[in-house]
Amino acid sequence: MRRREFIMLLGGAAATWPVGARAQQPAMPVVGFLNATSPDVFAHIVRAFRFGLSETGFVEGANVAIEYRWADNVYDRLPVLAAELVRRRVSVIVTGSNIRAALAAKAVTTTIPIVFVTGADPVEAGLVTSLNRPGGNLTGVTTLNVEITAKRIEVLRELVPNIATVAVLANPTNNPAAVEGDLRQVQAAVHTLGLQTIHLRASTERDLDSAFTMLTDQRAGGLVINADAFLSAKHGELAALALHHRVPAISPYREFVTAGGLISYGVSIAELYRLVGVYTGRILKGETPADLPVQQATKIELVINLKTARALGLTVPPTVLARADEVVE
Numbered sequence: 001m002r003r004r005e006f007i008m009l010l011g012g013a014a015a016t017w018p019v020g021a022r023a024q025q026p027a028m029p030v031v032g033f034l035n036a037t038s039p040d041v042f043a044h045i046v047r048a049f050r051f052g053l054s055e056t057g058f059v060e061g062a063n064v065a066i067e068y069r070w071a072d073n074v075y076d077r078l079p080v081l082a083a084e085l086v087r088r089r090v091s092v093i094v095t096g097s098n099i100r101a102a103l104a105a106k107a108v109t110t111t112i113p114i115v116f117v118t119g120a121d122p123v124e125a126g127l128v129t130s131l132n133r134p135g136g137n138l139t140g141v142t143t144l145n146v147e148i149t150a151k152r153i154e155v156l157r158e159l160v161p162n163i164a165t166v167a168v169l170a171n172p173t174n175n176p177a178a179v180e181g182d183l184r185q186v187q188a189a190v191h192t193l194g195l196q197t198i199h200l201r202a203s204t205e206r207d208l209d210s211a212f213t214m215l216t217d218q219r220a221g222g223l224v225i226n227a228d229a230f231l232s233a234k235h236g237e238l239a240a241l242a243l244h245h246r247v248p249a250i251s252p253y254r255e256f257v258t259a260g261g262l263i264s265y266g267v268s269i270a271e272l273y274r275l276v277g278v279y280t281g282r283i284l285k286g287e288t289p290a291d292l293p294v295q296q297a298t299k300i301e302l303v304i305n306l307k308t309a310r311a312l313g314l315t316v317p318p319t320v321l322a323r324a325d326e327v328v329e
Helices: 003-024 043-056 075-087 097-107 148-161 177-192 205-217 229-233 235-243 253-257 269-284 306-311 316-323
Strands: 030-033 066-068 090-095 114-118 138-142 164-171 196-201 224-227 250-252 264-265 301-305 327-329
Touching: 030 075, 030 097, 043 269, 066 075, 075 090, 075 097, 075 306, 090 097, 090 269, 097 114, 097 138, 097 164, 114 269, 138 196, 148 177, 148 224, 148 250, 148 264, 148 301, 148 316, 164 177, 164 205, 196 205, 196 229, 205 235, 229 235, 229 253, 235 250, 253 264, 253 301, 253 327, 301 306, 301 316, 306 327
Parallel strands: 030 066, 030 090, 090 114, 114 138, 164 196, 164 224, 224 250, 250 264, 301 327
Antiparallel strands: 264 301
């Protein structure tokens, strides 16, 4: 074969390479997003997660796909939804703040990386062997919500100095061990402050109306809302109910205040999901959960709604205003 003919043949073959090369390129990685609540109340959280992903170079629809699975507060659906994501062969599973989502994912795979958000102790819950060395296919972010419950009562007492009875609203179906730990924190705090407590339980929307009826009947002077995925998703309803029953209420979540609630003291949920997005991106790039320590959220934010305070006839002390990270007028 002449040299010129060989070059022409080689060039013709090269023209077909891009098609074949494209066929051999790896498929776009898929992230499974498993959450116990519903998409309508978690839109801002999903945006925060996507932002964290983008910090590591991954953009949904461009170089990563996300498969969403929502349980709509029906926790029994979580194992089925987790199994669907495993069959889908996702690259990473991200689970929401309800610990049942993380436990459901852990039960169906020991190989697919799982990144969780939880307010519970992930070691006590059996998700990881330790915070510094998770040791398996799970890692994530944990909050200090249980540990700062007592502080919320103190903040509420500053805002309402003459309060005598505090109601505590918790969801008993999410993580009973965490709820019991939370209530122990409450009991210690109210004992120190000389207050009485009422324990209210709610795991459905209907329960919320019953809880506030009991709160009114028992003449509670304030309400502490427990850290929980269901209660977080109902921040709008809780804010409206608290204002309707004219009870000062404090929540772990900023979204409660922006929806019309009085005050919040807790970590930023959006920041938690941003961190989860970053961890997810790092795993997609090749890092393993066992080498990524569980992160602990340490920044606590105090947010106050002055309009709601005025509607409740409350004057926010200057000492509380001075500590506020955000004031909603």
